[in-house]
Amino acid sequence: MDLAFSCRTTSVAAPVRRRLVACAAYLCLCLGTLSFGCAAPTVQLSPGPREYVATDYESVLGRWTRSESLISMSALDNFLTATATYESWDFRWAYVVRYAEDYRLTVDQTHALLESSLAETEQYHQFYIALYASRYAWGDLTAENAAWIVRLIDDQGNETAPSEIKRIKKPGAIELTYFPYTTPWRATHRVRFPVMTLDGRRTISPRAHWLGLSFAGAQGNQQLLWKIEG
Numbered sequence: 001m002d003l004a005f006s007c008r009t010t011s012v013a014a015p016v017r018r019r020l021v022a023c024a025a026y027l028c029l030c031l032g033t034l035s036f037g038c039a040a041p042t043v044q045l046s047p048g049p050r051e052y053v054a055t056d057y058e059s060v061l062g063r064w065t066r067s068e069s070l071i072s073m074s075a076l077d078n079f080l081t082a083t084a085t086y087e088s089w090d091f092r093w094a095y096v097v098r099y100a101e102d103y104r105l106t107v108d109q110t111h112a113l114l115e116s117s118l119a120e121t122e123q124y125h126q127f128y129i130a131l132y133a134s135r136y137a138w139g140d141l142t143a144e145n146a147a148w149i150v151r152l153i154d155d156q157g158n159e160t161a162p163s164e165i166k167r168i169k170k171p172g173a174i175e176l177t178y179f180p181y182t183t184p185w186r187a188t189h190r191v192r193f194p195v196m197t198l199d200g201r202r203t204i205s206p207r208a209h210w211l212g213l214s215f216a217g218a219q220g221n222q223q224l225l226w227k228i229e230g
Contacts, residue, residue: 040066042229043088045204047118050093054101057178060094061085066224067181070215079219080139080148081132083181086125086211086226092117095178124163125152125193125204127213128179130186134219139187142167148217152193154208158201164192 041063052060067083085091096117100110120126131139131148138147142165152160168175168188175182182188193203204211212225 040225040227042227043086044090044229045088047089047121050090052094052097054098057094057098060091061178064088064091064226065181066213066226068222068224070220070222072219077134078132079134080215080217080222081186082129082213082215082222082224083131083186084127084129084213084224085179086127088125089118089121092121098178122195124195127191127193128175129189129191129213130179130182131189131215132183132186136185136187140167141165141187141189141191146217147219148215150191151214151216152203152211153214153223154204154211156205156208158203158205158208159214160193160197160203162191163194166190 043063064087065083065085067081069081070079071077072079087095093114096110096114099105100113105113129141129150131141133139133147135147137143140146141148141150150162150165152158152162166189168190171182171188175188179188195203197203208228210225210227212223215222215224
């Protein structure tokens with residue numbers, strides 16, 4: 001495998017320039033996601049009360065966020081960088097506490113928001129996903145004949161298709177602040193997977209040691225994994 005790079009004074013061909021630009025953009029993305037990609041912590045899926053304050057949000061975000069890249073060194077191209085936050089029970093508790101602080105919600109408003117948010121975890125697993133692809137349009141999971149598909153997986157062999165994918169075409173202040181890896185070069189989505197299958201089985205097995213997202217397409221495949229405590 002040839003990993004060597006050569007520098008020349010002659011002009012660089014357009015395809016090579018595009019690849020160099022893609023690699024430069026990838027490096028910028030790496031700088032923005034280093035805090036999420038090192039020594040990923042284990043997570044707990046159990047519900048129950050939490051004692052978070054607003055300043056805990058960044059650390060909780062890091063615990064529930066994963067980022068990986070699919071890179072071709074021979075083609076000098078970053079096919080896909082996927083960063084995702086699993087909006088679990090634990091994450092939602094910290095998110096609501098931070099949101100309530102930022103927007104000065106009353107105690108009753110905070111309780112109502114927390115109750116409705118936590119109730120959603122009984123119906124589906126939700127992920128906030130930002131994708132950087134070698135072409136911007138290829139990062140759109142909602143496109144017809146999408147370049148990438150996403151599945152919820154675990155180590156027990158379960159693989160589940162999304163029940164809903166929402167494209168966030170113009171991320172606003174909330175997305176940019178609460179999910180700071182959101183950038184203009186990434187296609188952002190909220191993706192939901194059912195908690196239960198049609199035959200009554202859990203899509204994430206109670207015996208699972210990890211859960212994950214699998215991205216697959218013509219250019220390869222990549223996984224984001226969350227190791228479960230216990």
